[in-house]
Amino acid sequence: MGLPRTLVNINAYADGASYLGVISEFEQPKLALATEDWRGGGAIGSIPLDKGIEKMEATLTLGGHEKALIRKFGTTSVEGVRLRLVAAYRADDGTPAQAVEIYVGGRFTEIDMGKDKPGDATEHKYTCAVAYYRRVVDGRTEVEIDVLGGVYMVDGVDRYAEIMEILMG
Template identity: 70%
Template sequence: MGLPRKLKNANAFVDGESYLGIIGEFEEPKLVIATDDWRGGGMLGPIKVDMGLEGMEASLSMGGHEATLIRKFGTTRVDGVRVRLVGAYQADNGSAAQAVEVYIGGRFTEIDPGKSKAGDSTEQKYKVPLAYYRRVVDGRTEIEIDMLRGIFIVDGVDRYAEIMAIISN
């Protein structure tokens, strides 16, 4: 019988600065292939045609007020904020912990300072549309997407390399 690996603990680094003890939650982007319906002559019905990728968005929340993150708001670079999330996942079956690292490049487009009340818990939330995403498990890159450079690697295969080779010459 197997048991799922669950996140046991995590840390976030924003532009290299550690937020250990401060990071509350991180939401990875949904990975979605953009599709369009196509039904040509002779076909029984439509199929979904791959039209590239949809935009990606991540979010993170911090346990309280973080002035250094607020100062990053409004950067003019589409990948001006770099975040590295490090998580330790482990199944409760005696197996070794698994290292999962998520690297994103984007910029804060929304900062929600939440509610502030003396004596109550506070939390700030940050929305990050992405230009870059990479997920590494135990040192192995599982997926890498670079919207600006046209890179779409899954399990070591660049699924967009052929198209980039054609349009780059």
């Protein structure tokens, strides 16, 4: 019988700057296929057809006021902000901790600065529309999605390579 790997601790980097001790929470992008239902003649039901990847979004929550991140709001580049989450997961069964890194390229579409009250802790939440995503576990890339570059890698297989080869001639 196994035990689940649970998050032990995290750090976040934004454009290379570390937010160790400041990061409160990171909501990873949801990976979802965009689908459209199709029911052809003779079929007894519909099936979802693959239409690409749904829009991805990540949320970074930090304690306190970080002017360097606020200054990134409104960048004109869809990959104007680079985020990296480093996480350590561990099962309480004696197995080694697992390193998980999430790389995100996108731009802040919303900054929620919450409420300010003297003497209370403050948190700012940065919502990032994601154009690039990569998940690395123990040094191995498990998923990489580059929306503009046409890369859709899962477990070492580029599931969009055939399409890009046709398009690039």
